Each structure stands twice: as structure tokens, then as C-alpha cells.
Amino acid sequence: MTSLPLTLTINGHRHELEVDPRVTLLDLLRERLELTGTKKGCDRGQCGACTVLVDGKRINSCLALAVSHDGAKVLTIEGVSHGEDLHPVQAAFIAHDGFQCGFCTPGQIMSTLGLIAEAQAGDDPERIREGMSGNLCRCAAYGGIVEAVLEAQEQLAKADRRTAA
Amino acid sequence: MKNFDYIRPTTIPDALAAAAEPGSAYLAGGTNLLDLMKGGVTSPDRVVDISRLPELNRIERLADGGLRIGALVRNADLAHDPEFARSYPAVAEALLSGASAQLRNAATVGGNLLQRTRCSYFYDTASACNKREPGAGCDALGGENRLHAVLGWSDACIATHPSDFCVPLVALDAVVEIEGKKGRRHVTLEEFHRLPGQTPQRENGLEPGDLIVGVRLPAEAASFSANARYLKVRERTSYAFAVVSAAAALVVEGGKIRQARLALGGVAAKPWRARSAEAVLLGADADETSFVRAADAALADASPSGDNAFKIELTRRIVVRALMSALAGTPGRLPALPASPFSSIPGVRHDA
Amino acid sequence: MTLELSLNQQPAHLRQGSSIGQPLTRRDGFLKVTGAARYAADNHPPGMLYAVLAVSSIARGRVALLDVEAAKAHAGVVEVMTPENRPPLATDPDAKNNPFMFRLDLLQNDHIRYPNQTIAVVIAETLEAATEGAALLSPRYEAQPARVGLDGAESFVPGGVGIGSPAVHHKGDVEAGLKSAATRIEATYETPAQYHNAMEPHAIVAAWDGDSLSIDTPSQGLAMAQGRIAGLFGIAPENIHIRSPFLGGGFGSKGMISGPQVLGILAARLVGRPVKLVLRREQMYGPVGHRAPTRQTLRMGMDSEGRLTAIGHHARTASSTFDDFFEPAADASHTLYASPAIATSHEAVRLDTGTPLFMRAPGEATGSIALESAIDEAAAACGMDPLEFRQRNYAEVEPMTGKPFSSKALRECYTQASERFGWQRRPLQPRQMPDKDGFLTGWGIGTATFPAIMFQAEARAVLRADGSGLMETGAQDMGQGAWTAFAQIAADGLGLDIDQVDFRAGSSDLPNAGIAGGSGHTATAGMAIHNAGAAVITRLADLATRHEASPLFGAGNEGVLARGGRLYRRDDESRSESYGEILARAGLAEIDGRGTGTPDSASREAYAMHAHGAVFAEVKVDPDFGQIRVTRLVGAFAAGRVINPRLVRSQYYGGMIWGVSFALHEEAVTDRRSGRIQNANLAEYHIPVNADVPSVAALLVHEDDPYVNALGIKGVGEIGITGTAGAVANAVWHATGVRPRRFPIRIEDLLG
Helix, strand or coil, X not given: CCCEEEEEEXXXXXXXXXXXXXXXXXXXXXXXXXXXXXXXXXXXXXXXXXXXXXXXXXXXXXXXXXXXXXXXXXXCHHHCCECCECCHHHHHHHHCCCCCCCCCHHHHHHHHXXXXXXXXXXXXXXHHHHHCCCCCCCCCCHHHHHHHHHHHHHHHHHHHHHHHC | CCCCEEECCCCHHHHHXXXXXCCEEXXXXXXXXXXXXXCCCCCCCEEEECCCCCCXXXXXXXXXXXXXXXXXXXXXXXXXXXXXXXXXXXXHHHHHHCCCHHHHHHCEHHHHHCCCCCCHHHHCCCCCCCCCCCCCCCCCCCCCCCCCCCCCCECCECCCCCCCCHHHHHHCCCEEEEEECCEEEEEEHHHHECCCCCCCCCCECCCCCCEEEEEEECHHHHHHCCCEEEEEECCCCCCCCCCEEEEEEEEXXXXXXXXXXXXXXXXXXXXXXXXXXXXXXXXXXXXXXXXXXXXXXHCCCCCCCCCCHHHHHHHHHXXXXXXXXXXXXXXXXXXXXXXXXXXXXXXXXXXX | CEEECCCXXXXXXXXXXXXXXXXXXXXXXXXXXXCCCCCHHHCCCCCCEEEEEEECCXXXXXXXXXXXXXXXXXXXXXXEECCCCCCCCXXXXXXXXXXXXXXXXXXXXXXXXXXXXXXXXXXXXXXXXXXXXXXXXXXXXXXXXXXXXXXXXXXXXXXXXXXXXXXXXXXXXXXXXXXXXXXXXXXEEEECCECCCCCCCXXXXXXXXXXXXXXXXXXXCHHHHHHHHXXXXXXXXXXXXXXXXXXXXXXXXXXXXXXXXXXXXXXXXXXXXXXEEECCHHHHCCCCCCECCEEEEEEEEECCCCCEEEEXXXXXXXXXXXCCCCCCHHHHHHCCECCCCEEEEEEEEEEXXXXXXXXXXXXXXXXXXXXXXXXHHHHHHCCCCHHHXXXXXXXXXXXXXXXXXXXXXXXXXXXXXXXXXXXXXXXXXXXXXXXXXXXXXXXXXXXXXXXXXXXXXXXXXXXXXXXXXXXXXXXXXXXXXHHHHHHHHHHHHHCCCHHHEEEECCECCCCCCCCCCCCCHHHHHHHHHHHHHHHHHHHHHHXXXXXXXXXXXXXXXXXXXXXXXXXXXXXXEEEEEEHHHHHHHHCCCEEEEEEEECCCHHHHHHCECEEEEEEEEEEEECCCCCCEXXXXXXXXXXXXXXXXXXXXXXXXXXXXXXXXXXXXXXXXXXXXXXXXXXXXXXXXXXXXCHHHCCCEEEEECCCCCCCCCCCCECCCCCCCHHHHHHHHHHHHHHHHCCCCCECXXXXXXHCC
């Protein structure tokens, strides 16, 4: 099997790669680029642990062939914070105990970023619950997750207002 | 998965040429194809990636008042297109009740039409499945089949079609645009999906190499926008396939039904247009009595294919409720829990 | 931040200003929200290969043929491990010396005894090649008929259930009690096979260096895993280093080292390179345990005032054909409701499945949903409010043994949770609460209980001349919050601020912290930490009080206080000295002390020790479709000392949602002919999603327990699932008038 060339911008860094076409975006991140924050829970689009943003949209990276996303911009959990400065979503997950074992957490956080960008849920907790239902949490930290989303949105909106002012 | 050739054509003709070889599969969003490949259910020799084809990713208003949706428009983009959601609210609701936000961001319109069944015996390659391996037999018969078909099934296959999106589409007379060796052709969605008969492997009207390039909604489809709902019974509140579902759309004048559309999901190998029920509704009083009669008509030919007799009664009830909901009027905003019976419960805060 | 030392030692938590009791956020939070927390499968040592399991698609028989050549011919495949070439083991994986030693499938022969049993391991340069190599093996089988379902085989009375509990128990005369009763009920409930489905699939990265073995793998019991692996490979336990800093959930499935994990070690042995092996989701339905199905029959008699005269609880369950784990479901009736006569019994069948295992509240969860449903049926039969009925039959002493409880604040749980919930407005009869949207609304209650178990643990404490401290114990964090709660206990034990304490855990080269299971980890390892802290402070105090130059000289008999990194004279707090000064004078860079956590057998002989709780559930049921949503859950729990209320609440939430899942969602669907699980995935094996649980509240009820251990800790990890499952089922009855008798409750059961 010949490898195919692939260029991806991941967390702002450009990667020129050669990959087996069978490799999923998830396995590329985890097994070849040492970006292991993105997790594999089911590998079949049924749990959301592998959620990343591709060109700004949340998708299941397990059901994405890496080669099919040639040229894309990918954001993973490793690219969300800057050093010790947590993104408001990350800080809110800690503050509201929106996780226990932490395995689904990168996917939950990436999904939250996607959800906020989609701007469909607003501050309606029911819409947030529905919008976050593609991310299973077996520890069932769902209540904390919803609270974290609400608070993070509020913080981000405040920051936006400050910027605007 | 096995090794495959990966080809990314840049034009539709190139795509058709690339896929002309036996053993080819088109890749768009990949949400179903990759799942099938990982499970060993499908093993293409050649994957033709059409996800970048230009011109398939647009939503266009047609001169005749209809709408053309490119095959590569993502489910989420379509559902969140404000004008689309206003004109075809039941379709938007169905889209948003399917899968998860992540999957809807990847899954495409064309791919949704080609979703394979969730029958566990189809997925379990150690089981006999006529769909996966013609002539092998059907282990779903006599197996764990409480969620299997109650309409249009055969002794060769009792699987159901899993799509939500297709249910209101078929109700609204959607047409599939197909590009093939002999050029472009149009097939109604109702005719596009096939019942299993003795050839359950033939799920639709595509010939090898054919490519779905778009879906059209006729002008008339938008006339139901004030009274159209999609309703879906599930075994968890979200991120679950339908046990049964129904799309209902009405045009009501002076208490009489002037036009009626009804389609069912989760009951057959195809999204099920309930024309006999529509005939009952046409001209009838817009009330529960008519809807019950319509439900009886819709399910007149239903029969259990296994431990699933309850689905017949459940479908009868969802028909009535979907029609009642449609009659009550399309909500001003899509409910927080799209298509859910619980969509009317207001949201509360955790630990409230 | 204080530790007092005297003969009648006042535990640190009884004073103000301690870390214990503080709602700290998770100390591992930063790592977890940035993706930096390293789970087993995130490791990638140089030269690592990928191993993928090929598993059986039949339930019973043997492997007749494997196309090893085809797999090896696939580009990237390095080796295929089968019974032919599997490296030798020092012990037979089918040997069993104790009930915690489970038989493993390690390619010891070509026999197949359950679906998804490993039949080969393919090792390759890439994950993709190993995965395809496994598919290319195209096994042929000689199959025998599968034994499936609770009626699928002859039943027998097992020698014991759970871990060493007799299968049959009784006190008083149940038949006489039933005969004398004014009202009787009898009901049979079925619960399905369930699978743990932690979000993190079992994974291992194994690397050999001669006879030394380095492993990254999730483990709820590092020392036990180390011992098991040592026995299998015939090497010394200290030659095995297991790192398990974070488990992506365990719930019992990572309590014992599983077959696939050992196969990863064998694969690394075979190829002489590090190997990573991660189970695919569908492969978790077999070799890593499950909750066995049960069919339980409850019989109850009540006198004219609604007092129980007898409880009979019989459970039929299943184990594998080759090993023993019998879900102790009926034992749930031993501890909760007062009755002059109680009889519990178990029978079992052997099926062609993987061996069942502990799954969050093993026995308690299955038994609780049946018991709480039956209690509700009994209350209804007596025309009584189900809360009042439970209070009427409140057990002042442990019903089966007659022992007093070491503490039991269940009454307070009933009061607080029912008030918060608004229970007093509940109509007695079902179907009386339609809401404005037309849904049937129902309210249900369940009592929660879980034993306060302790195992054995050790810890080592160090005080350093720079004034900082170190606490070491091989504790395991699977999400319950070990990194945080133990650091809090350590800080108090060392008399230091938590930021001055370096806490190390999650590695087998640290002192044995016992098992993170049975809701006993915090109590057990917590006591070891507490005692290790006391030991090192005692040494420090000794250095100070015996040295003339110390302001504490001669204070030995009066005792000293340890607080904020200083020792103070108990009788004169103006005289104190910092840890650093004491160590510097003694010329010591550091001193250490060791402690153990162990159950106190005398108090355990004298007292029954259990956590308790009360859970109230509101459900809405669509009257036409039977679709159910749990719209509100309120639980109140009393489980002794709370180390960290934030984390404890999260444990309760999680447990309660597991209860919802038990009542409404989870079920492995097995084909009756093949024995294969048809929904071995996360799309059709349903666990709740975010939208399933809109509102959950957990109230922490104060409870002092002077007997359970010096810290007064019970355990919180499992109790939430008990009570809740029954509360949801009872709420469904209250909404619909239909009494659920099989779980999960299905739409067709409610269609009428």
C-alpha cells in the first residue's frame, strides 16, 4: 500500500505527512503525532470521545479518513489552552466538576467549543443537554457539564463585551 | 479494514469514471461507510472521495419554486439554514433528531439516503444476512427482532431503514438526482428505496457507479410549512435510532384537510409513504377521528416480523399524534428536543 | 492542618481548619481538561508495535482453522500469536487459588467457551495492519450449541455468592410469617446482563527488559494485578512496574487484570518489543466481566398495621461454564427492612458467556431494584404511602444479624430528601398526576444502602527538612477523586497545608493501597495515609520532645499538636517549633513513617456498618408511546465523614444516573441461538445521554460514625445506583399503574 501525502494544520502548526489511506484522523493524531489528548472510546461514532474541530466544526475524528481532510485546520484539546492559561470552557469544567474519570473530557470540551460556535443552544439548558448528547459520559457528570457550558458561555460573552467596549 | 485505493476526483465525470470499476465506494461524510468498513461489513477495493466535488454543496432555490439540495450539503448545515427550516420544518426537525451534532456536521444529504440498516444481523458478519451476502439466509428471522420491520418485509429480510431525514422527504415528494453513465436522471425518493422482496441486497435504484448529486423538493413541499411535524419514539431521549417515527404535513382550510402527507420511519426497509392514509385524510375533517382512521389505513397491511407486534400499535399511535401535532401548527422555533415526545417540557437547571 | 497526638487521639477532621471536608476542585483537573492526563493507551515507547485481538464469533466449541499465513502476508504484520507459539506461562491460567483469582483465556488451547474470547493476537507495525491482519485470520470453527439465558441450563445452588457469602441464609420462619400475615405479595423481577462499558477500553502498553516488565494499564488494584502477573509469568512482583495514574472509568471491570491485558504482555514477550493492545469496544463484551442477569422472586407478608412479618428473596443468576462469580442479589434483603423472618437464597446456571464480575454495586444494585419494587408493591397492598411504609419497617438493628448499626442516619435522609422533593403532595393512587402537557407523571421512592467495606492498605509518609511533606500510596483514581481526596487526608495527617504535600499514587512501586472497589478505597487507603502521617509526626515529635534545645522538650507526656508545619505543645501553644527546625537540628534531610489501613475486627464484629440513602424520582411517561423521561431525582445520603463534598456529590450523581440506566436503558441483547451479543456497541447498548437526566440533586446528610474507622469514612461510590433504580421503577408505576417486572422497562411493557 502506498502512502499518500497529506497536509494538515493542527493547533496552528502545519504538518506535512505521508499516510496510509486507511488511517483515521483520530489514529493519525493519537498514534502518529503524539496528540493523545483526543480519545478513542468506541471508534464508531457512538460516544463522542474523539471529538475535534475540523475547520471550526465538531466532528467524530474516528469516522474521518485523514486523507479526506487534506488541507483542513484541526483543533484538538492540546490547542485549546495556552500554557497555564485555561480556556474559559476548561476552567468551567473544573469549577463545576464536569468530569470524573476524565476520559471523555477532551471530547466534551471540544464539543462544547463546537456547540458555542454553532450558537443554536443559547442559555437554554435543555438545548445544551440535547446539543451535548453526542458525548457519552459513563461517570455521568452531565449536570456539571451543562453548568460548565452555561458558565463558559457567560464568561466568553463577557469577554466579548469587554473587547467590544 | 483492508487496503484500498484512495482517489479524490475533482469533477463529477472523473468521479463516475473512477467509481465505474467494480468494488468502488463513494466516500462523502464517511459516517456510515467508515463504520461499515471497520466492522468488515463493507470492504471496498477503491474509495472514491467525492467530499470536495464542487457544486454539490449548495442549496439552490429553483425557478419553479422548488429547492435543490446538493448531495454534499451537511445535515447540520441544511437543518440550520433558516430559510430551509422555515419552509420545510419537519425536514429540519427530522435532521436534528438524528444521530449527534458531531455526526450531523459530517453526514451528507446523499449519504443519508444511502444509510444501511442497523439490523444487528447485518452488522454481525458471523450471522446469516441476505442483504450482506445474497442467499445466505436471514438470522433476524427468529432472532432478536423486536425493532424490526412491520411493513413491507419479506422472508428474505426484515430490516428497517434507519434514516430520520428520509421520512419527511418522502412525504414531501422529494426527488433524487442521480448522475450515471447515461447522464442525469431523476427518481422520486419513494421509488428510490426498494422493499426487500427476494433481493434485499438491492436497496435502491442506483446502478453501479451511479452518484447521487442532489435532492429536489418540489414547490408544493413548502406549502405545508405551517402544519408539519416529525415525531420519533426512542429508547433514550437523544442519540438513538427511532423505534418508530412519523412525518405528518397538512394543509387545512375551514376545518377540512385539503392536503395531507404522511410517512413512517423505523417500520420498513424504506421510508414508508402512507398513501392509503393520505387518501383517508383528503377532504376529511381535521380531527382526531379522521387521524385514527388514517392510522388504521396506514397500518392495514402491517404484520409482525417477530417479537415486534407492539410496533404496529405504537406506529398507529404515533401517526395520530404526528397528525395532531401538525394540525396544532408548526412551532415558532424548533423544539429543544427535536421530534421528541418530550419536546414540550421546558428546560430546568441541573440540581434545580 | 492540625494533628494532635495523645493517647486518645482526636482525629484531625474533628477540628476546624483541616483540608478534610473542603470542597476542593480536582487536583488532576488541569491535566484532564488539557488532554495532558496520560491514560494507558496514550503511551508510545520507542519501537512499540500494535497488537489486535482476533476473537471468537461462536459461543462454544473449538477453533478448527486459522489462516495465519494470510494474516502474516499482510504488509506490516510482524507476528501472529496463537496457542501454537504463545510464550509459556509459569502457571496454568485456569488455576484458581482464591475467589479473587479469575480464570483467564490466554490462548492455552483451542477451546472456545464464550463469544469474543481471544483466539489469536496479531502484532504489527501499525494499528491498521494489525486490525486487518486479525480479520484475515478468517477462523473456521467446530461449534457446539450455545447455552443461553437463565433457563438455558440446569440450575444448582452455588457454594457461595459474591465473595464468600453463603448462597442460602435465613432467620426466623418465613413460611410461618407469611401464613400469619394480613396481607401478602409475591412478585418476580428480571434484570438483564449489563456491561461496565467504561469510556476507556481496557488497554495495555507492555515492555519487557529481560525478566523485568514495565506496564501501563488501567487497574483498580495495582498490587493484585502485579501479584497475578508475577504468578503467571513466574517472576518476582518487584520486577513488574505497573503505572495506572488515571483510569478512564472502571466500575469493577478493571478490578482484576483481565485476559486481554495479559495477552498484551505475552505479545510483547513474543516479539521482544514493546506492544500496545487496546480492546475494541465490541471486544469488551466478554473477557472483562459483566453484571450477570437475574430473576428474583420476592415474597412479603405484612400485619394489619403494615409491619413486615416475613421477607423471602430468591434469586436465580448465571455464571460462566468455567468460573464462579454469582451475583449476590438476594443478599440485598439482609440489611434494609426489619422483619422477624427473612430468608434469602440463590440458584445459578452456567452459560456460554464470559465470567460475570463485580459491576458497580454487585448484588446490591440487582437486589435493590427488586427489593425496592417489592416493598412498593407491599406498601400499595397495604394501602400505605411507600415512604411511610418504609419508615414503619425501619430497621433499628441489622435485620439479619441483630447487630446494632455503627451509625445510621437514614431517617434524616428520608426527611431531607422527601422535603426537598415535595413528596407530601403525592397522591397515593397511580395515574393521578397528569401534567398540563398530557404526560403521565409519577413519583417513586427507593432506599439506598451499601456496606462500609474496608480492605488492606499501606502508605508511607515523609517530612522533609524544607518543611514539605510527601505521601505515597499506590492508590487508583478512576474518577472518584483519589488524587484530591487522598491529598486532603494526607495534608491533615501531616499537619501541613495541602500545597505543601507531594502526593504520589497510581504506581505499583508505591506502598500497596489495596483495591479501588467496594466503595472502600477512601476509607482503606485514607486510613493508611492518616496512620502514616501520625507515624511520621510521632517520630518528629520524638526528635523534638527529647531534645533539650527544643521548645517542646519534655512535652512527651502532654502531647503535641501538628499544625501548619509546626509542632505545638498541647498545654502551651506559645511553645512551638517548625518541622524544618526540628529536622535541621537532628541533621536529618527527611524522616518517614508508615501506616496501614485495615478494618478493625472487634468493632466489625460488634456493629453492622452500612451507608444509607433515600432517593425520590419523578418520571414523565408519554401516555401513548410509553417513552419515559426521568425529569427529577433527589437523593439524600448518609455515608459517614465526607472528605470532599464536591467530589462526593459527583459520585452520587453518577451512581444515581446508573440507577436510571439500570431501570430504563441497559441491557445486553443476546441471540438465543448463537449466544452472541447483538448490541455490543454504544449505539444500541444504551447508557444515558446528557438529555436523559435534566435534574439531579444529591444532599449530603451529616453522619458521625465512631466505629467504622478513625476517620469515620464509609463509602460513596456505589450507593447511588441502589435505591435510584427502584425509585424510577416505582415512579413509572405511579405514573402508569403498570408495575415493571422486567428491566430495563420497555416501551411495549407500557403500551397497555
